[in-house]
Amino acid sequence: MKKGFPFASVMIAILAGAYFLIPLYATFQFSLQMVRGEWSLAAYRAVLGSNVFLATLSFSAIASFTAIVLGALIVVPTIYWVRLKLPRLRPLIEFLSLLPLIIPPVVLVFGYIRLFGSNSLLPLTTSDVGTNALLVVGYVVLSLPYMFRAVDNGMSVIDIATLTEAAESLGASRLRTIVSVIFPNVRSAIVSGAFLTFSISLGEFVLASLLNRPAFGPYLVQIGQDRAYEPAALAVMTFALTWACMLMMQIFATKKPGTRLLPRFRFRPAKEMPA
Amino acid sequence: MNFLRIAAIGKSFGQNHVVKDFSLDIDKGEFISFLGPSGCGKTTVLRMVAGFEAPSAGRILLDGADITGVPSRQRNIGMVFQAYALFPNMTVFDNVAFGLKVAGVAKSDIATRVDEMLRLINLEHLADRYPYQMSGGQQQRVALARALAPRPRVLLLDEPLSALDAKIRVSLREEIRAIQRKLGITTIFVTHDQEEALSISDRIVVMNGGRAEQIGAPSDIYNRPATRFVASFVGTLNMIEAEVLDPNGTVRIGETVVSLAEPIVHRGPGEKVSLALRPEAGAVDRAEHGDTSLPGTVVSTQFLGSVIRVKLDVAGHRMSFDRFNAPDSRLPNIGDPARLHFAARDLLVVQD
Known part of the structure; x- marks a missing residue:
């Protein structure tokens, strides 16, 4: 039977696309109208020329990178161990990893402040370094569902139990197995999780604001209250950055070892050799 | 060592x-x-x-x-x-x-x-x-x-x-x-x-x-x-039950008395014993094959190209035998009487 034109599906796709793209385009157009009567990039120049912009962006970038490294160091060995030795604990670990989606960041940060405030046994909030550490840990927690899922998916693709046994039968210690065999084979999954972590924590507001850190999220809110065109330019730039992250994630997630980033450089699969 | x-x-x-x-x-x-x-x-x-x-x-x-x-x-x-x-x-x-x-x-x-x-x-x-x-x-x-x-x-x-x-x-x-x-x-x-x-x-x-x-x-x-x-488990095997007449190696299969090549351990006269015969050890209606024969009935025949597989009912047991195809050979009909020929030394006594 010949299929008709999928009218309903196409309409839904157009509506959904319009819902997303029209406000984005409107924001972009508004960001170009800073100079009255002409299109210009003045709003972008103003943003990029601001020291506060660069300072807050680099602060958030460093905090995000630290969160990525810490998150990977916690998540990868945990998932590896649970999959290898404690598969019955997997539902529990999965549930725990999803908690940050249920518990609002504001609850998390008030918990931190109570636990690590000036009256506590470990008064982290009394120093800059301590508060920064709390912020990073908070980012790790917020990105846990994404990092967990990305790495867990990565590990489900490779047979970690057999690879571990293969490495051990060749004399490798557990640490060497993780470093030489497991980590490289889930690298693309870790990178995917890392880009998600980066895009979440870069513009994060609640934790940074309530911990009073000079981060990019509070700067975005602040400038939104004070200025008209710059926030629009910032919104467009943040979108572009997030999309770049998604693109990188996609490239790394589908990249195979021994191939360049462009698909035309891939090897052809070998044919069976007559024995 | x-x-x-x-x-x-x-x-x-x-x-x-x-x-x-x-x-x-x-x-x-x-x-x-x-x-x-x-x-x-x-x-x-x-x-x-x-x-x-x-x-x-x-x-x-x-x-x-x-x-x-x-x-x-x-x-x-x-x-x-x-x-x-x-x-x-x-x-x-x-x-x-x-x-x-x-x-x-x-x-x-x-x-x-x-x-x-x-x-x-x-x-x-x-x-x-x-x-x-x-x-x-x-x-x-x-x-x-x-x-x-x-x-x-x-x-x-x-x-x-x-x-x-x-x-x-x-x-x-x-x-x-x-x-x-x-x-x-x-x-x-x-x-x-x-x-x-x-x-x-x-x-x-x-x-x-x-x-x-x-x-x-x-x-x-x-x-x-x-x-x-x-x-x-190893190879295809035809199983047949026999009654021990003498533990030194004489059994009865249906009405035929057969002397085995080896004594039967752990079985006394009158007891049942399982015997096995490989498909390649038996021949249907070829009197020159082996020293022992049992009467049977053709149950089914399958033409497999180079080989013809004949299934017989021998003393109530289904047994399957292959023979090479020859262009002038005739496929036995279902229900035909047939004789299974084999060497008694090829009968294996199987422990349960």
């Missing part, structure tokens, strides 16, 4: 006893196959030898030393897995070099040894390939080279041919045997394929329900199966 001794090992997972009182002595350079159906415990025994599972009972001794509690990474036992288990992030060269790097071998020596191993499996031209760029047969050969590179004391092969297609299976099993003979490495090969086990082993261990049912040379296992299970 035996090189590898598996002494009364057992393995239980909770209440489930997967391996029971399994013992085996293996000489240096021997090629042993563990043959049995799924769940018979053959892979579990192999994994205990590799060190991936700890035995619940018994000991494993390698070259006189007790290795029961030694971690797998310190055993120097090579293993080839059903699913290849090549490291996907490494090239063929790096996969084969892995064990040598772990052992701290000098870089130049690693290159020499890897080249030697790749020449052994005829894949020296694919050293820069990644596993996903190779066929299953090539990957399994690389897995073999990787396992052999660090000069292991024992080589374990866990159903290495199961994931390959029929043609590659045959050629690769011959290659594995040739390499094993060349290197003289003590090898245990796990398979559920009787043809594989019969064709490449020095000895076969037929396993069932966690126990070794019979250990012997392929011809012994096939020609003189010790139990009904071995008889039915």
Whole structure:
């Protein structure tokens, strides 16, 4: 039977696309109208020329990178161990990893402040370094569902139990197995999780604001209250950055070892050799 | 003295006893196959030898030393897995070099040894390939080279041919045997394929329900199966029941009295005994074949090209025999009377 034109599906796709793209385009157009009567990039120049912009962006970038490294160091060995030795604990670990989606960041940060405030046994909030550490840990927690899922998916693709046994039968210690065999084979999954972590924590507001850190999220809110065109330019730039992250994630997630980033450089699969 | 001794090992997972009182002595350079159906415990025994599972009972001794509690990474036992288990992030060269790097071998020596191993499996031209760029047969050969590179004391092969297609299976099993003979490495090969086990082993261990049912040379296992299970699992077998007239070897099948070549152990006169006859040991309506004959009725015939399979009802038992096709031969009709001819010495007494 010949299929008709999928009218309903196409309409839904157009509506959904319009819902997303029209406000984005409107924001972009508004960001170009800073100079009255002409299109210009003045709003972008103003943003990029601001020291506060660069300072807050680099602060958030460093905090995000630290969160990525810490998150990977916690998540990868945990998932590896649970999959290898404690598969019955997997539902529990999965549930725990999803908690940050249920518990609002504001609850998390008030918990931190109570636990690590000036009256506590470990008064982290009394120093800059301590508060920064709390912020990073908070980012790790917020990105846990994404990092967990990305790495867990990565590990489900490779047979970690057999690879571990293969490495051990060749004399490798557990640490060497993780470093030489497991980590490289889930690298693309870790990178995917890392880009998600980066895009979440870069513009994060609640934790940074309530911990009073000079981060990019509070700067975005602040400038939104004070200025008209710059926030629009910032919104467009943040979108572009997030999309770049998604693109990188996609490239790394589908990249195979021994191939360049462009698909035309891939090897052809070998044919069976007559024995 | 035996090189590898598996002494009364057992393995239980909770209440489930997967391996029971399994013992085996293996000489240096021997090629042993563990043959049995799924769940018979053959892979579990192999994994205990590799060190991936700890035995619940018994000991494993390698070259006189007790290795029961030694971690797998310190055993120097090579293993080839059903699913290849090549490291996907490494090239063929790096996969084969892995064990040598772990052992701290000098870089130049690693290159020499890897080249030697790749020449052994005829894949020296694919050293820069990644596993996903190779066929299953090539990957399994690389897995073999990787396992052999660090000069292991024992080589374990866990159903290495199961994931390959029929043609590659045959050629690769011959290659594995040739390499094993060349290197003289003590090898245990796990398979559920009787043809594989019969064709490449020095000895076969037929396993069932966690126990070794019979250990012997392929011809012994096939020609003189010790139990009904071995008889039915290894090759096709026709089973027939007989009544013991004299434990020295006289039985009655239907109305015919037959003298066996061997005495019947553990059975007295009047008791039933199971006898087995290989399909190739019997002939239908060819009086010149053998010294004994039994009357029967044709139940079915199948024309299979070069072979005609005739099923007979003999004394209430269905028995199947093949005969070569000849252009002028006539297919027997269903219901025709027929005589089954065989040599009495080919009748096997099977223990239940």
